[in-house]
Amino acid sequence: MIAPGDFKKNSDVVIDWIDHYLNHITEFPVKSQVMPGEVYRKIPERPPRDPESLERIMKDLHEVILPGITHWQHPNFHAYFPANNSVESIFAEFVTSAIGAQCMIWDTSPAAAELEERMMEWLRDAIHLPPGFDGVIQDSASSATLVALITAREVATGFRSNEEGVPGNLRVYCSGETHSSIEKGVGVCGIGKKNLVKVGVDEQLRMDPRLLEEQVMADIHKGFQPCAAVGTIGTTGTLAVDPIDAIGEICKKYHMWFHVDAAYAGTALLLPEYRWMIEGIEKVDSFVFNPHKWMFTNFDCSVYYVKNADLLISAFEVLPEYLKTKSRGSVNDYRDWGVPLGRRFRALKLWFVLRGFGISGIEERLRTHIGLNRYFSDEIRKIPGIILAMEPFLNFTIFRLHPSGVKDQELLNRLNEKLLEEINGRGKLFLTHTKIRGAYSLRMVIGQTYVEQRHIDLAINEISSAAENLAI
Amino acid sequence: MIAPGDFKKNSDVVIDWIDHYLNHITEFPVKSQVMPGEVYRKIPERPPRDPESLERIMKDLHEVILPGITHWQHPNFHAYFPANNSVESIFAEFVTSAIGAQCMIWDTSPAAAELEERMMEWLRDAIHLPPGFDGVIQDSASSATLVALITAREVATGFRSNEEGVPGNLRVYCSGETHSSIEKGVGVCGIGKKNLVKVGVDEQLRMDPRLLEEQVMADIHKGFQPCAAVGTIGTTGTLAVDPIDAIGEICKKYHMWFHVDAAYAGTALLLPEYRWMIEGIEKVDSFVFNPHKWMFTNFDCSVYYVKNADLLISAFEVLPEYLKTKSRGSVNDYRDWGVPLGRRFRALKLWFVLRGFGISGIEERLRTHIGLNRYFSDEIRKIPGIILAMEPFLNFTIFRLHPSGVKDQELLNRLNEKLLEEINGRGKLFLTHTKIRGAYSLRMVIGQTYVEQRHIDLAINEISSAAENLAI
Incomplete structure (x- = not known):
């Protein structure tokens, strides 16, 4: 056991390791190249009986753990959506871990509760949500969406499902492009996955409000009760933006809760030129976006806004004796x-990031990423055989190999699957895929905090040479 | 924005602040003395347009935030249950924040998944759960319990409630002493709070298995379907230990899921002398304990074990295209x-703590805490007017002021409420309360990592002088 008095002396080895990691990250393969079980087998079967030195643990961190890490902060990590961080946010996490406060209620750390309140206001105003929205930090958009669905369920049943169980006739609507957390949440909260209706989309893979209304009307006719709709600003597959205003109109008309999942693209609302995405926001009941994705704030930090916080609290409140306090209410x-x-003290890292970057600093980074994506998409479409699967948007490009003359979709899919394997196997980049109307396509996201043009040039070269190899 | 190249240079101010905090923590009032709104008003209404320096942020951390912190790591924090940490665990959190990996699936960080698997085995064996149990880290026991209830719900309905909604006739059983997260979870997962039956307890506030079986039989007779029972090892109010073997027997007989909440006291299972608490563990389906409470591991780190992981996975799995991988299965x-x-890379801090302390080091700390509690309870009962409300157990004592001759319970409750206010208002200690059969009682938990006898002596003096003041 290291005593607090020895903290500083011992911190050197840790800080040096982190310093080396942050500044040599491009020397590691982006995606870990270990085989299943490789790391597991290197860790002893049993914990040591006697204490081991910090030096030894740090050595094993480097030799055993690091090869098994997929480097999310590598500037050539272009997979999934990013979970980027920043030196500011890392420092805030240092402080949070040292204070070690458990922030479940105001009494257990007033500053954590009140800083969270302020940070939620800062962010709400920065992304131009209406002032009536109250915010709270959740661990992930999955959890925030679950919270939204449960509140919707309670509102739809007059708060009876909390007490008596969930009737089998509640219906929730989203598009087929909506994130899997909606399906998971509908199962978890007991509405039932059969009651999740996937509404059709238009050419751009946006939910079609006309189809939504038709579906709602048909369901009412059959005795179902419309409970909620989930719209997405920036779908996981292709970054499609559902028409918020039109969906909101239908939700109002049929008394449905309207939840908006802007987990990834919500950060872009900091830029005035993307605020069209939330046109109709006054018709929205709840809204989630993740500063831990594209806003330089360590995972986990998902921000959930709700128009009527009383409904949320009514759905979740329980008050045992040991949590009663004077300040309650x-x-x-x-x-x-x-x-x-x-709850962890997660507001602190938002405070460090928003102050350390300033709003102007965040805007600058976002525009850099968007600019790099424009550059990338312009270059990538020049590579023989490669086509863009959709119009590039924000910091996101989706493309595939489609050699002229090849028509068989299965063949094309296998080809693109191979292309992705080839790219990721070299360890220089990490990309992931999705399917667009059955067509296997590669997603490229440019959202790492410290990414520069040279990293994008490297990506273009790698993709180009991998595509060339496959063509032989 | 601080560039990675400037990480080390800038880390000094942060490390120095943390070093000072850890080594001067006893100079702060344990429980923050700020008034509601005090911190909030000191934070500007808007984020800065331009970047601010780290020095300025750290200065505000000290001047604005710190006075609003209730110091969970203060050796005289004896409230709630502790959420203790350690230098080892803090260092692990440093590394976790710098790596910034998002560990949702094996592919996104193989080492995180495989270290988690090993750490779950290390801990399972260390607390003597049977080898068939598989473990996973959750953020909190509330979430783990929700996971258990959902799995139970799915098993009871043949995995239909995930699809079709939750029938109103499922029943869950616990005692009135069970943690509020059960009630919350039953509401969240749609079983309904009316279907949570609170079974009576014995003199020691342990669930009475005879009453449980009577209730189950009566419910079946009325057409209800028993779904799950929740037993507790170390209740929040008084640290009561439900009879696991007898409850497990009934669960087997009536085909109910048996979940055990050992969130706090589970750590004591590292000591052979407390293993009687899990007699009958082979009849348990799921089990949660929180290394973030009493095992020197930063919040959050809750460990959830399940006997049949396939049932758990079946209840939660969804598989969209963008998460399909080669390694799946x-x-x-x-x-x-x-x-x-x-998911955060939380296995790392367990690895740092288990290696840095060694099993022997953890045992030593736990026994020190238990010894200090024995000392405390022996001394506190000598203070005139103070009685022990229950027999002291582990590192936990519950007591109240009961001047001889005073019989009126309401008067006594007001007196003890005042005693608690007096103690906490001085800022030297922080205690919380519960009610035992209506009697307001003060809880004293001795679980801070670095607590020593002098801190307990201070606590005894403070309580004694506060009690004396009230007697005047």
Whole structure:
């Protein structure tokens, strides 16, 4: 056991390791190249009986753990959506871990509750949500969406499902492009996956509001009760933006909860030129976006906004004797705003990032990423055989290999699957895929905090040479 | 924005602040003395347009945030249950934040998945759970319990409630002493709070298995379907230990899922002398304990064990195209083991703590805490007017002021409420309360990592002088 008095002396080895990691990250393969079981087998079967030195643990960190890490902060990590961080956010996490406060209620750390309240206001205003929205930090958009679905369920049943069970006739609507967390959430909260209706999309893979209304009307006719619709600003597959205003109109008309999942693209709302994405926001009941994706704030930090916080609290509040306090009612006890009772002090990293970058600094980074994507998409379409699968948007390009003359979709899919394997296997980049109307396509996201043009040039070269190899 | 190249240079101010905090923590009032709104008002209404320096942020951390912090790591924090940490665990969090990996599936960081698998085995064996149990890290026991209830719901309905909604006739059983997260979870997962039956307890506030079986039989007779029972090892109010073997027997007989909440006291299972608490563990389906409470591991780190992981995965799995991988099926993708998709690299801090302390080091600390509690309870009962409300157990004592001759319970409750206010208002200690059969009682938990006898002596003096003041 290291005593607090020895903290500083011992911190050197840790800080040096981190310093080396942050500054030599491009020397590692982006995607870990280990085989299943390789790391597991290197870790002893049993914990040591006696203490081991920090030096030895740090050595094993480097030799055993690091080869098994897929480097999310590598500037050539272009997979999934990023979970980028920043030196500011890392420092905030240092402080959070040292303070070690458990922020379940105001009493257990007033500053954590009140900083969270302010940070939620800062962000709400920065992305131009209406002032009536109240916010709370959740661990992930999956959890935030679950919270939204449960609140919707309670509102639809007059708060009876919390007490008596969930009737089998509630219906939730989203598009087939909506994130899998909606399906998971509908199962978890007991509405039932059969009651999740996937509405058709238009050419751009955006939910078609006309089809939504038709479906809602047909369901009412059959005795179902429309409960909620989920719209997405920036779908996971292709970054499609559902028409918020039109969907909101239908939700109002049929008394449905309207939840908007802007987990990834929500950060772009900091830029005035993307605010068209939330036109109709006044018709929205709840809204989630993840600063831990594209806003330089360490995972986990998902921000959930709700127009009527009383409904949220009514759906989640329980009050045992040991949590009764004098301040109750005059402050925010965020434990009542979601599933977990215990909460980390996550507002601190938002404060560090928003102040350390300034709004102008965040805007600058976002525009750099968007500019790099424009550059990337212009270059990539020049590679023989490669086509863009959709119009590039924000910092996101989706493309595939489609050699002229090849028509068989299965063959094309296998070809693109191979292309992705080839690219990722070299360890210089990491990309992931999706299918667009059955067509296997490669997703390229440019959202790493410190990414520069030379990293994009490297990506273009790698993709180009991998494509060339396959053509032989 | 601080560039990675400037990480080390800038880390000094952060490390120095943390070093000072850890080594001067006893100079701060344990429980923050700020008034509601005090911190909030000191934070500007808007984020800065331009970047601010790290020095300025750290200065505000000290001047604005710190006075609003309730110091969970203060050796005289004896409230709630602790969420203790350690220098080892803090260092691990440093590394985790710098790597910034999002560990949703094996592919996104093989080492995180495989270290988690090993750490779950290390801990399972260390607390003597049977080898058939598989473990996963959750953020909190609330989330773990929700996961257990959903799995139970699915098993009871043949996995139909995931699809079709939750019938109103499922019943869940616990005692009135069970943690509030059960009630919350039953509401969240749609079983309904009316279907949570609180079974009576014995003199020691342990669930009475005879009453449980009577209730189950009566419910079946009325057409209800028993779904799950929740037993507790170390209740929040008084640290009562439910009879696991007898409850397990009934669960087997009536085909109910048996979940055990050992969130706090589970750590004591590292000591052979407390293993009687899990007699009958082979009849248990799922089990949660929180290394983030009493095992020197930073919040959040809750460990959830399940006997049949296939049932858990079946209840939570969804598989969209963009998460399909080559390794699927041959590795653990922990996103399917709970609600959130995104996951932090939390196994790392368990590895740092278990190696840095060694099992012997953890045992030594636990026994020190238990010894200090024995000392505390012996001394506190000598203070005139103070009685022990229950027999002290582990590192936990519950007591109240009961001047001889005073019989009126309401008067006594007001007196003890005042005693608690007096103690906490001085800022030297922080205690919380519960009610035992209506009697307001003060809880004293001795679980801070670095607590020593002098801190307990201070606590005894403070309580004694506060009690004396009230007697005047």
